[in-house]
Amino acid sequence: MRGRARAGHVLAVAALCSIAACSGGGPPGNATAARVGTRPAAVQELTRGIDAGGVRSLDPSLATDIPAFRVLDDLFEGLTRLDVSGEPAPGVAERWEQSADGLTWTFHLRAAQWSNGEPVRASEFVQAWRRTLDPRTASDISQILAPLANAQAIAEGRADPATLGAEALDERTLRVRLDRPTPYLLALLGMSFMAPQYQPAIAQWGERWTEPAHLVCNGAFTLSESVLGGRITLLRNPRYWNAASVHLTRVTYIPADRSVQTDRYFAGEMQFTDSFSAEQVRWLRERLGSQVVTGPYLGNFVIGLNVERPPFAGNLALRRALTLAVDRNELVRYVRQGLYEPAWTPVPPIKGYPTPVPDWARLPDEERHALARRYYAEAGYSPQHPLRVAFHYPTDSDNRRTYEAVAAMWRQNLGAEVGTYNEEFRVQLGERHLHQLPMFHYAWIGDFPDPYTFLQLFRTGFGYNDGGYSNPRYDALLDAASATADPGLRYRMLADAERILDEDVASIPLYYYSSRHLIKPWVRGWQPNLQDRNLSQYMLLLEHEGR
Amino acid sequence: MGRFLLRRLLTAIPTLLLIATLAFLILHLAPGGPFDSGHVLLPQIQHAIEARYHLDEPLWRQYLRYLADLAHGDLGPSYVYRGTSVNDIIARGLPVDLAVGGTAMLAALLAGSAIGLWAALNRGSWRDRVPMTLAVLGISLPTFVTAPLLVLVFALQLHWLPAGDWVAGSWRHLLLPALALALPYTAFVARLVRASALDTLASPWIRAARARGLGTWRVLLHHALRPTMLPVVSFLGPALAGVLTGSIVVEHVFGLPGIGRYFVGAALNRDYTLVMGLTLLYGTLVVLFNLLVDLCYAWLDPRVRVAA
Numbered sequence: 001m002r003g004r005a006r007a008g009h010v011l012a013v014a015a016l017c018s019i020a021a022c023s024g025g026g027p028p029g030n031a032t033a034a035r036v037g038t039r040p041a042a043v044q045e046l047t048r049g050i051d052a053g054g055v056r057s058l059d060p061s062l063a064t065d066i067p068a069f070r071v072l073d074d075l076f077e078g079l080t081r082l083d084v085s086g087e088p089a090p091g092v093a094e095r096w097e098q099s100a101d102g103l104t105w106t107f108h109l110r111a112a113q114w115s116n117g118e119p120v121r122a123s124e125f126v127q128a129w130r131r132t133l134d135p136r137t138a139s140d141i142s143q144i145l146a147p148l149a150n151a152q153a154i155a156e157g158r159a160d161p162a163t164l165g166a167e168a169l170d171e172r173t174l175r176v177r178l179d180r181p182t183p184y185l186l187a188l189l190g191m192s193f194m195a196p197q198y199q200p201a202i203a204q205w206g207e208r209w210t211e212p213a214h215l216v217c218n219g220a221f222t223l224s225e226s227v228l229g230g231r232i233t234l235l236r237n238p239r240y241w242n243a244a245s246v247h248l249t250r251v252t253y254i255p256a257d258r259s260v261q262t263d264r265y266f267a268g269e270m271q272f273t274d275s276f277s278a279e280q281v282r283w284l285r286e287r288l289g290s291q292v293v294t295g296p297y298l299g300n301f302v303i304g305l306n307v308e309r310p311p312f313a314g315n316l317a318l319r320r321a322l323t324l325a326v327d328r329n330e331l332v333r334y335v336r337q338g339l340y341e342p343a344w345t346p347v348p349p350i351k352g353y354p355t356p357v358p359d360w361a362r363l364p365d366e367e368r369h370a371l372a373r374r375y376y377a378e379a380g381y382s383p384q385h386p387l388r389v390a391f392h393y394p395t396d397s398d399n400r401r402t403y404e405a406v407a408a409m410w411r412q413n414l415g416a417e418v419g420t421y422n423e424e425f426r427v428q429l430g431e432r433h434l435h436q437l438p439m440f441h442y443a444w445i446g447d448f449p450d451p452y453t454f455l456q457l458f459r460t461g462f463g464y465n466d467g468g469y470s471n472p473r474y475d476a477l478l479d480a481a482s483a484t485a486d487p488g489l490r491y492r493m494l495a496d497a498e499r500i501l502d503e504d505v506a507s508i509p510l511y512y513y514s515s516r517h518l519i520k521p522w523v524r525g526w527q528p529n530l531q532d533r534n535l536s537q538y539m540l541l542l543e544h545e546g547r
Numbered sequence: 548m549g550r551f552l553l554r555r556l557l558t559a560i561p562t563l564l565l566i567a568t569l570a571f572l573i574l575h576l577a578p579g580g581p582f583d584s585g586h587v588l589l590p591q592i593q594h595a596i597e598a599r600y601h602l603d604e605p606l607w608r609q610y611l612r613y614l615a616d617l618a619h620g621d622l623g624p625s626y627v628y629r630g631t632s633v634n635d636i637i638a639r640g641l642p643v644d645l646a647v648g649g650t651a652m653l654a655a656l657l658a659g660s661a662i663g664l665w666a667a668l669n670r671g672s673w674r675d676r677v678p679m680t681l682a683v684l685g686i687s688l689p690t691f692v693t694a695p696l697l698v699l700v701f702a703l704q705l706h707w708l709p710a711g712d713w714v715a716g717s718w719r720h721l722l723l724p725a726l727a728l729a730l731p732y733t734a735f736v737a738r739l740v741r742a743s744a745l746d747t748l749a750s751p752w753i754r755a756a757r758a759r760g761l762g763t764w765r766v767l768l769h770h771a772l773r774p775t776m777l778p779v780v781s782f783l784g785p786a787l788a789g790v791l792t793g794s795i796v797v798e799h800v801f802g803l804p805g806i807g808r809y810f811v812g813a814a815l816n817r818d819y820t821l822v823m824g825l826t827l828l829y830g831t832l833v834v835l836f837n838l839l840v841d842l843c844y845a846w847l848d849p850r851v852r853v854a855a
Contacts, residue, residue, distance in 0.1 A: 052799070053812070062629040135592070138599035140582060142592055156591040207630040228631065228639045230713055230804030254712055256802040263695075264802075267702045267710040426579030426817060433583075463590065 034546030036522045041541040045250040046523065048536070049264070049273040054229045054255035058210040060192045061132040061139045070274070071253055072192035074234055074536045075217040079107050079125065079174070080190040084538045086449075086529025088186035092120055092196070092218065092241075093174070102181035102485035109172040113239040114198055115215075115222045122168035124196035130154070130161035131202070132193055141193050144447050147182040181485040184450040191448070195219075220246045220537035229255065234536070247525070247540040262518065268547025271520040272534075278398065281337045284518065291518055294339060295528025298446040299513035300346055300454065303391070303406070306438050307506065308468035311389055318379035318387065319505035324360060324372035325413040326406055332511050335405045336398075339516060343509035345498055346444075346458075347451040350530065353491050356499040369413045376414045387416040392432075393441035394425040402510065403441070432466040440466065445513070449530050451494045452481070458506050469506040520544075555841070559834040566830040567617070567823065571610055574819050581626035581817045600626060613823065622827070623820035627813070633824035640793070640806035641828075643713055647803065648790035650721060651728035652783070658729075659736025660779070664767065666737065667744035678737060685734030694727040694800040711802040724801040728794055732786065736779055744775045773847045780847065784840035788832035792825070 050067035057063045060072055073082075081091035093107040112120040133142045133154040142155040149165025165177030178185070188194060198216035201209045208214060212223045220242070221234035232253040236246055256264065261273040262280065276284060276292075284292050305312045305319055312319055328342035344361040347353065360368060381387045391407065393399045403420045410416040418439070423431075432440050446453040456462055459478055460470040474497050481493035501507070515532035522544035526534040582596050597603045601612060616623055622633035662682070666675040701723060702710035714720045747753060748771060756766045793807020806825060813821035 052802075054804075056627055057629040057631070059630050135595035136599065138596040140592070140596060155595075157595055210630065227713070227804045228628065228636060229808065230802070254802060256711060257799055260711055260800060260802055263698055263703065264710045264712075267698075267706070269710055269712070424579075424815065426577075426583055426815070429583055430578045 034521060034544050037543030039543050040247060041522065041543050044248045044541050045252070046248050046272060046536065046539060046541065047252045047254060047270045049261035049270050049275075050253050050255050051274055052255050052257040052260070055226075055232060055253075058215070058223070058226065059207075060128070060195050060197060061137055061141075063192065064141055067253070067255060067274075069192055069533070071232055071234070072195070073219075073533055074221045074251060075215070075219045075223060076192050076195035077112075077219045077240075078189050078191065078195040079109075080186050082190050082529070082531070082533050082535060084525060084535075085527050086531055086533060088190050091190065093189075100485075102183075103178045105176045105178070105185065106169075107174045107176065109174065110241055111172075112218060112241045115217050115237050115239055116198075117239060118198070118216075119171070120196055120218050121171045122174040123171075124199060125174055125194075126164065126166045126168055127199050128195065128197035129166055130164055131197065133164065134161050139193075144188070144191075144193070147178050147180060147185065147188070149177040149179050151179075180482050181490075183487045183490060184448045184452075187448045187450070220535070221248075221251060224250075231255075240537075242537070246537045248536055251536045265518045265520075271523050271541075272526075272539075273518040275516055276518055278337050278339050278516075281339055281516075288518060291521060292516070293519050293528060294514050294516045295532070296341065296349060296530060297513040297515040297532050298348055298350075298449055298530045299444060300343055300348055301340070301402070301443045301510045301513065302343075302346060302441075303508040303510060304432070304437075304440045304442050304467045305505070305507055306435060306440070306467050307504075308435060309438055311387060312438060315379050316505060317375045318381070319508075321372045321375035321379060321381075321414060322410060322416070323505050323508045324368050324375065325410055325416075326508060326510065327365060327409055327413075328510060331402065331405055331409075335401050336511065339514050340511040341514065343511045344502075346501060346507060346509050347454045347494075347498055348446070348512040348530075350449050350451060352487075353451050354495045356495045356502065358499075358502045372413055376416070381414075381416070383415045387414070387418070389416075389438055390419050390421055391439040391441075392421050392423055392428055392437050394428045395422045399441060406510070433464075435466060435468050437466075442466070443513075446531075451491070451498070452478070455494060455497055455501075458501055467507065469501075469504070471500055471504060471506075474500045474504075552838075555838050559831075559838075562834060563827060563830050567614070567827055568610075570823055570826045571613065571819075574814075574817070574822055575606055575609075577817065579817055581819060583817075600624070613820075617827075622824035625818055625821045627816045627818040627821070633820050636809065636821060637806060637824060637828060640804060640809070641791075642715075643803050644791055644793040644798075644805040644807060646721060647724045647728060647797065647805070648787075648793070650725040652732060652787055652790055654725065654729040655732035655736050656779070656783070659733040660740050660776070662733070662737040663740025664744055664772075664775070666741045667748060668763070668767070670745060675741075679741065682734040682737045685730050686738070688731075690727055690731065690794065690796045691800070693730055694724075694797055697723050697727050698800065711800070713801075713803050724797050724803060727800070728790065728797050732790070735782065735786075739778050739782055740775060743778045744771060747771045747775045750774075777844065777847055780840055780843045784836040785833060788829060788836050791832060792829050 055068045077091045079093035080088040083089040092112045094110040096107040098105045132139045135157045145151045150163045153159035167175045201216045205214045215223045220240045222237045224235045225233035234251045236249045258277045264270040332342045407418045458469045477497035481490045522542040525539040662678045669675045701708045756770045793805040795807045798805045798807045
């Protein structure tokens with residue numbers, strides 16, 4: 001009997017081992033063994049991954065999530081669109097001119113059509129923007145339209161939507177008035193919420209106008225299938241003004257977790273993933289080589305300091321000691337697998353913007369640590385009387401690893417005792433907004449490639465200035481930068497303002513984000529870009545063998 | 548029977564009302580709201596959005612408004628999936644879970660019962676110990692281990708089945724998620740059936756049946772099967788409610804557009820109406836399946852019928 005029992009256990013263990021052996025072997029190598037030709041493939045159908053949360057809404061006035069922005073980039077086109085390198089290029093507008101003060105822009109529209117064959121009219125831009133700003137639409141992106149004259153007053157319900165600074169002079173001419181010079185206007189106009197909307201469909205179908213049977217769009221693709229929380233299928237739009245240069249006939253977006261996207265990539269079911277797990281990067285590079293694509297991304301990862309409360313209020317030396325004691329290069333290399341770029345300033349590198357990297361960033365580690373200890377002592381702390389403070393961050397394994405490492409650096413380099421506490425995202429957000437936390441995590445993804453989107457967070461009284469930072473000199477520089485129509489001067493003023501943030505140690509920047517994808521070698525027509533927006537209209541599949 | 552059913556269905560109403568009230572209160576006690584986000588949002592705009600969804604009203608009024616809508620079968624709009632109603636979300640996601648969960652439970656019931664009976668009939672031999680050891684393994688291995696292993700073997704190594712995604716009506720997309728979901732339930736059912744069958748087979752009426760010279764299969768199918776299934780039926784009631792409302796892990800691994808994922812996501816996003824809708828759906832299914840279990844009991848066991 002005993003012998004039989006043992007036989008049963010042996011069988012079970014053997015079965016388990018065989019499964020484990022499979023998992024240890026990793027996926028098959030044929031993903032790397034593909035042969036790629038030079039001619040376009042006969043079948044131009046691409047499957048792209050999007051974040052597991054899926055698309056929450058395809059209404060350009062209401063969509064706020066990145067998966068929706070990816071799909072909307074293919075469905076709708078604004079006055080401008082992004083080119084393959086991520087720079088604004090003519091979209092529905094074929095040309096434009098601006099006034100000398102930069103406050104009035106006139107856009108001349110090309111003969112573009114909706115997917116139902118109707119012409120795209122200038123008035124449809126105006127109506128779409130008014131709809132986004134109308135409080136009855138309850139759009140939480142209306143704030144981004146603030147540069148348009150009267151936009152903010154309309155969004156707050158203080159002005160009629162008809163007073164918006166946008167006017168259709170005729171069917172193909174649109175005049176836009178701004179409250180202040182906005183050098184990033186062309187980038188802003190290329191965002192999906194600035195695209196025109198087909199008003200008859202909205203009037204007829206109400207909230208259901210974004211369903212595949214009802215959606216009328218003007219982008220390179222039309223909506224064929226949309227499963228809530230599932231796949232979204234797009235087909236080439238033959239009425240798109242530039243349809244002749246669109247290669248793909250079908251694009252399928254599939255929401256999936258990073259690791260699931262990787263599985264599906266190896267299975268040959270997905271050719272362009274939205275991301276992959278940072279922990280897998282070395283393993284992936286060994287197997288996939290150049291199919292692992294990373295690039296800078298418009299986002300930062302920062303420790304916020306509450307300068308209104310002890311121990312940081314009025315204690316510049318302590319804030320300086322903490323920022324100096326963080327070894328960002330080591331953090332990026334060992335904790336974030338070298339995927340991100342170390343940050344000494346809040347604004348990520350933006351083309352043309354002179355990032356004011358502080359001098360202390362170039363100090364050798366030992367010298368920087370010694371300086372940190374000197375400031376630490378000057379702040380009144382010592383090994384006998386160490387800094388004891390709580391640090392709060394939203395629950396996330398990446399966050400935990402980063403902040404445990406930073407706390408260890410402060411312990412090792414200063415002797416400070418920083419307790420790290422994770423909380424649910426919304427709980428942490430609420431406490432932050434109430435200025436209850438002495439130290440907190442925040443990460444910011446820019447709405448558009450401009451330093452202002454990051455610097456506004458430190459303006460006195462700004463809703464998201466959770467550390468309560470205030471410096472009249474800083475505010476004055478932001479005001480002056482907003483008033484000038486000279487882009488070069490504006491960048492220099494913003495850089496000066498950012499320098500003040502470093503002098504005051506308003507926060508402790510840790511690193512800048514990067515985008516990361518797995519892309520099959522036969523997929524062409526994309527480039528890493530700061531906003532990580534790759535429009536399917538530029539993509540092309542080459543002949544290939546293998547999955 | 549009719550009165551019994553009516554009584555049970557009427558008692559379900561206060562139960563569900565209590566669930567709705569508790570869920571409503573707990574949700575609104577949690578810090579943060581559906582429109583607190585990382586976006587730059589002026590307080591005036593945030594207030595306008597909250598007013599649009601009546602979130603600026605006193606809690607009791609919001610509660611009464613919700614109940615009034617509920618009485619009309621309207622679960623309200625989702626705050627996160629803008630422009631989509633909770634009814635719509637459930638109507639679109641539930642068929643996926645019904646397909647995957649229903650297939651999994653049917654497979655678990657058939658395979659688990661067969662394995663359990665086979666093991667009980669061969670008590671003490673390797674035919675008993677091998678399946679029962681595997682059953683322990685099946686129960687111990689969580690779905691988040693078995694599901695990726697199934698993907699690894701059948702999608703990445705053998706390329707027999709897709710690694711994920713959902714295509715309505717496609718058995719190839721159904722097979723792996725249903726299998727991943729079925730494995731632990733098969734193991735549970737097998738162990739339950741084995742234990743129950745051993746008790747039944749040792750009972751006096753089975754001995755009497757055997758003494759009358761009836762064959763093993765006849766004894767098993769005509770006399771032992773019904774009482775053996777009693778504990779399985781008790782187990783299946785709540786299990787079915789759980790499986791049919793989606794498995795978070797299986798939906799996650801296979802990228803299924805079911806409703807299981809919303810149980811966690813909606814709570815974290817403070818999507819009040821969606822959480823309420825899902826809680827009520829789950830509560831209703833638990834009440835219904837428990838009622839079904841009681842009816843099955845009466846059918847399976849004559850003693851219950853006499854007591855009723």
